[in-house]
Amino acid sequence: MIFERIILLCRPGFEKECAGEIIELANQHGFPAYIQTSDTSGVVNLISSGQSCLDFTQHVHFHSLVFARQWLVSVKDTLTLPESNRLPDILKAINDIQVNDSHKSFHDVELNYPDTNEGKSLSKFCKQFKPHLLAVLKKKHWLSAQSNWHLQLFFTDSCHVNIGITPLNNGAKDVMGIPRLKMPGAAPSRSTLKLDEAIQWFLSTRQQSELFKSGMKAVDLGAAPGGWSWQLVQRGCLVTAIDNGPMQDELMKSGMIEHLKTDAFTYLPKKKINWLVCDMAERPLHVSRLMARWFTGKHCEHAIFNLKLPMKKRLASVQECIQLLHQQLSKTGIKYQIQAKQLYHDRGEITVCIITNS
Numbered sequence: 001m002i003f004e005r006i007i008l009l010c011r012p013g014f015e016k017e018c019a020g021e022i023i024e025l026a027n028q029h030g031f032p033a034y035i036q037t038s039d040t041s042g043v044v045n046l047i048s049s050g051q052s053c054l055d056f057t058q059h060v061h062f063h064s065l066v067f068a069r070q071w072l073v074s075v076k077d078t079l080t081l082p083e084s085n086r087l088p089d090i091l092k093a094i095n096d097i098q099v100n101d102s103h104k105s106f107h108d109v110e111l112n113y114p115d116t117n118e119g120k121s122l123s124k125f126c127k128q129f130k131p132h133l134l135a136v137l138k139k140k141h142w143l144s145a146q147s148n149w150h151l152q153l154f155f156t157d158s159c160h161v162n163i164g165i166t167p168l169n170n171g172a173k174d175v176m177g178i179p180r181l182k183m184p185g186a187a188p189s190r191s192t193l194k195l196d197e198a199i200q201w202f203l204s205t206r207q208q209s210e211l212f213k214s215g216m217k218a219v220d221l222g223a224a225p226g227g228w229s230w231q232l233v234q235r236g237c238l239v240t241a242i243d244n245g246p247m248q249d250e251l252m253k254s255g256m257i258e259h260l261k262t263d264a265f266t267y268l269p270k271k272k273i274n275w276l277v278c279d280m281a282e283r284p285l286h287v288s289r290l291m292a293r294w295f296t297g298k299h300c301e302h303a304i305f306n307l308k309l310p311m312k313k314r315l316a317s318v319q320e321c322i323q324l325l326h327q328q329l330s331k332t333g334i335k336y337q338i339q340a341k342q343l344y345h346d347r348g349e350i351t352v353c354i355i356t357n358s
Ligand SMILES: C[S@@+](CC[C@H](N)C(=O)[O-])C[C@H]1O[C@@H](n2cnc3c(N)ncnc32)[C@H](O)[C@@H]1O
Pocket: 188, 189, 190, 191, 192, 221, 222, 223, 224, 225, 226, 227, 228, 229, 242, 243, 244, 245, 262, 263, 264, 265, 279, 280, 281
């Protein structure tokens, strides 16, 4: 059995960008493959011409993909299941999976479906089906905490499934790449979830505690009404919020925020700050240049910001912005890392994180 397919899940409407990224990587690695997808399906398939996609994925760091939320490698053919008693066919397909481990075992099992209205109608089915599957996997001793693989079932409807695997250390840690974040009642806006997700996606637990310490200084460009500032305050930061619009009164009562009604494109702090964040609906290149100026001028250590994508040539626009950031930051002589992702809470945008070792 050979893994001839990579299934990538993405935000519906961004299939072209997701496909563009993976096929570019396949070409760079001399991996012969083609794309199968359809608009607004939320799914992209990379199909190889006979070679193992598992080998290819071992050369690609999942975190380097901007538009894929999750990926799994699977056999080429989709399994067609009967209306009832689906388990025997599924177990047979799982039995055929061969990974490098000495004996067949999976860390856990995840049931996936596309993030479309049609896909979401499978949520109830998956919730009901999973306990049955888990019970059999346990009985067969196919689950082990030591295994390096997630077992993945990707349903397009209740009778069609692809069965595959994702390496534990090279994929999204949340099922379907969708973090279950609870909207904090006290936060001034839903955007707060974007920054929360960004911090959890881009920074390891250790980095989160090392890079956010009580009393650290942050600047929030385009801060109102304060969802991002609220996240920074929760992490102990003293925030300068830049926006001509009003900040939420309750948040201002924390005493941790200074609100300046001024232009975010001209404001600069007197002393270097720890964190710069920016969530403005501006042209992506314009924002990238602004961020680059903060780093080249040594005004901030780290940054998290959004890039609102244009209607057309979105992948090219992302690549242009990232290239500009590399060009500018490499001049500083500082060690830095740039990561970018279309997070679950991002809509027509992506989020970028720059960490330096200054
Ligand atoms: C999407 S909202 C930010 C939401 C905020 N991150 C939150 O979590 O509540 C964008 C904000 O950017 C501000 N903005 C846009 N251009 C700006 C500029 N040149 N200077 C200052 N603020 C600006 C707008 O006034 C608006 O409040």
